[in-house]
Amino acid sequence: MQRTFIIFKPDCLDKKLVGTVLARFEQAGFSIIGCKMMILTPALLRVHYAHVTHFPFYPKLEQFMSSRPVVAVALQGENVIARVREMLGPTDSSKAPKGTIRGDFGESGMINVVHASDSVENAEIEIKRFFKPEEVFELEPAAQAR
Template sequence: MMEKTLVILKPCTLQRGLVGEITNRFERKGLRLAGMKMVQLTDEILNEHYAHLSAKPFFQRVKDSMMACPVIVCCFEGVDAIGAVRTLAGPTNGRKAAPGTIRGDYSMSFQENIVHASDSLEAAEVELKRFFEPEEIFEYNQATFDFLYANDEY
């Protein structure tokens, strides 16, 4: 099933000059970039985005990290995009992520772990609405589409 998912390139990614390398990994996999913009996250939006962590002792540290500089929010699309993105990203803790995954190749941290990736279809829908207006997510024919999937996969 064709899915759209949110990827946030975290401040550590921008500070380390890895934006192109990370977006390239998703594009090389065959995911279609449907939306992308740079934003400065606020306390308000992070309280909403990370509400599930609000009782944790590290909640403020997470928010401070995510506000250290702007982030780049991306919408990627593809068959089973949510799972594909999470597989490419690897486990949350970069020290435990396998080489070949984004976090395994670029992260030594649980917090400074390069990307946020939606973890379910429901989360992706909510998160994309949180960061994008409908007109900021684009539908277009990707020239390579017919070479990414068999005609009965989408």
């Protein structure tokens, strides 16, 4: 079982799409193992987006991501990282095909509904960054099938 990390971005909350998008993940067979609403501070965002803080667009990204609370979710399932990213479509929503989450609900490369981990290593780092250990629940495969 793999785990992945998702942030339902401000645009997702503004459009009242959290339940719709989360339902797609659950219908794909993934289990929610952690979920909370939070405000992303500039300090946390600088760590999370350290790989892009040097780009000119970063201040706008930080402003957008801290503009309202977001929902952070940890999911578990078979091949969850690749399958979630496939469900999302490309980062740039204008290039995402209809039927994908970003193609159906996103607007641009930044206003694109959700952030999702891109690797097993990053998923574990991001889950630890956004959740305390006691906020993530490991589910046995039998519990997922119920």
